[in-house]
Amino acid sequence: MTGLAEVARMKRMWESLMVTAMLATAAPALADVKAGVDAWQQGDYARAIAQWRPLAEAGDPDAQFNLGQAYKLGRGVQPDFDAALDWYRKAQRQGHLRAEDNLGLLLFQQGDRDGAMPFLQKSASRGEPRAQYIVATTLFNGDVVGKDWVRAYALMTRASASGLPQATASLGEMDKYIPEDQRQKGLALAAGMERGDKDALASAAAPARAQPKPIRKAELPPSKPAETESSKPAAPKPAPQVAASRPALAPSPSPSPSPAAGGWRVQLGAFGEEARARALWGQLAKNVGGLSAYRSYYEKAGGVTRLQVGPVASAADAARLCGRIKAAGSDCIPKKI
Structure with missing residues (x-):
């Protein structure tokens, strides 16, 4: 009995040590995710x-x-x-x-449109504007999923309300083909989606209609809000998400404004080494149309170098410039000088 008791005691002690070890390693693991975000x-x-x-x-x-x-x-x-x-x-x-x-x-x-659609539909139902834009386009054209102009109009309306300019333009294109009664149903469905009515999408199915005339293809823009790298609540927001592939419907983007004098700049990031800031500027100046016409600024604050571009005439122009930079896969925020 003494031997059995000793074995039981050792087992309990071992289990206690294992729990302690698990708890000890859990916190550094979480910290490492944030440390990676910081880097x-x-x-x-x-x-x-x-x-x-x-x-x-x-x-x-x-x-x-x-x-x-x-x-x-x-x-x-x-x-x-x-x-x-x-x-x-x-x-x-x-x-x-x-x-x-x-x-x-x-x-x-x-x-892989067939493989993508189940995920995009879930994302669209959660309010992801690019997913709403893609699903609306496929519903309008009858690609991958069955044609449903009411749902297409509703989702495109929600994407437009989220600030996606191409979605707003696409609504104008849809107006040329979708009858008034179906547009009204789509607006009612969009209002139900905004209220969080889970049954709204299923209750507004529209009958199939004739294939609309082809509409020229264009590129899908990035979503309005910047995407983040990590979902840990304590972690800061790192680099943005770039846009996905481009479906039909949206018109070509309008020409970018020319650089002008003004009281605004856009900040592209903060770096521990100035060389990294200069490398990013060299990359973006090649990849973002019209960006090379602006001047780059390397503002030092302690041990950090902030990369800024400007001057930009107004807050609206700075926001538009940031939109083009974000579409190239880099972060950007407007800054008042």
């Missing part, structure tokens, strides 16, 4: 990847989503859409909603 914000993508990869391989959905973003944007690693999809799927299976959003958008971009 990402500073432009140190390699260090961010080094922080996230072991956590992602251990099953942390935020780290998995962050790695998906890194592979999608090609920061700290070579661009690899297959790897991005793999990490998005792993995070999505654990209930990571932004991973689900990005999974649908990237699948659509890669041409």
Whole structure:
């Protein structure tokens, strides 16, 4: 009996030590996700990847989503859409909603419209404007899913209300083909969606109609709000999400305004090393149309260099310039001088 009691005592002690070890390692793991976000914000993508990869391989959905973003944007690693999809799927299976959003958008971009649509429909129901734009387009054209002009008009209305300018233009195009009664039903359905009526989408099904005339293709813009890398509540917002593939319906974007003198700039990031700021400027000046016509500023504050571009004439012009920069996959905020 003494031997059995000793074995039981040792077992309890071992279990206690295991619990203590698990608790001891949990906090650093969470801290490492934030440490990776901090490194990402500073432009140190390699260090961010080094922080996230072991956590992602251990099953942390935020780290998995962050790695998906890194592979999608090609920061700290070579661009690899297959790897991005793999990490998005792993995070999505654990209930990571932004991973689900990005999974649908990237699948659509890669041409897998059938595989993308279930994820895009869920994202659209949650209010993701680009997903609403894509699903509305497919419902209007009868691509992938059955044609439903009422639902198409409702979703495009919601995407427009979210600030997606191409969605607003697309509503004007839809007005040429969708009869007034169906547009009114679509508006009522959109109002139900805004109220959070879960039955609104299912209760407003419209009968199939004749195929509308072709409408020229254009590019899908980025969503109005900037996307973030990690969903940890305490983590700051890192790099944005880029736009997915471009469906039909929206007209071509309007020409970009020319640089002008003014009291505004746009800030592209803050970096621990000025060389990283200059490297980002060199990259964006090539990839963002018209950006090279502006002047770059390297504002130092302590050990940080803030990369700013300007001057910009007004807050509205600064916001438009930021929109083009975000579409290229980089973060941006307007700044009053």
